[in-house]
Amino acid sequence: MFRTLTLALVTLTFLAGVASAAPSFDGPTGLFTIPTAEVVGTGDFSFGVNYRDINDGIAAGVINYGAVNRLEAGIAFFDPENGDNSTWVNAKYLLLGASPVTPAVALGVKNLTSARDVNAEFYAVATQPISLAKTTLTAGLALSGSDSRLIAGATVPVFPRIQAVVEQNENINLGLRFQASLIPLNIDLAVFDLLNDKDLGLSAGYTLRF
Secondary structure, eight states: OHHHHHHHHHHHHHHOOOOOSOBOTTSSBBSSSSBOSOOOOTTOEEEEEEEEOSTTOEEEEEEEEEEETTEEEEEEEEEETTSOOEEEEEEEEEEEOOOSSSOEEEEEEESTTOGGGOOOEEEEEEEEEEGGGTEEEEEEEEEETTEEEEEEEEEEEEETTEEEEEEESSSEEEEEEEEOSSSSEEEEEEEESTTTTOEEEEEEEEEEOO
């Protein structure tokens, strides 16, 4: 089933400019699990569905909305195969837009209501696009309860409309992001916890612009 779904989504990608405001597997626009300083455009929606082969499998649905200028509000629905469903409320605010020499900076929160006894996670991130190399770099700090950690990631082009994605969050994650040519669609293929469990993930994200 997983292989069939993967093939269908990749085929759709090549039948379908560059997609933007890709939702992460946890909800906020970003890479696989870390947010970037990007936000959904004012009045726009970003939708995502994903599956992670972790803890017996987790399916999720994501909606992000550009509520007002620079503010992204979102909700993510998680459906573990052997566990209780949960709903996360997410938000992110763009403090500073990017320039050729300075990064975009954003503040945000995942799981604001601490659903299912998972601590809310507050974060600050900076994202710097490097136009000449068509690469983006992201780094920041995440705070959850009494724990804090550095987060970082990058996207690097490997083929037309295909980027390699690498990130350091709680683990090292690696994969590919396919970007459609005619519609704002992203397909992510990810390997989570690359150095240990090597769990697979598949995500599709679509941005509806107004």
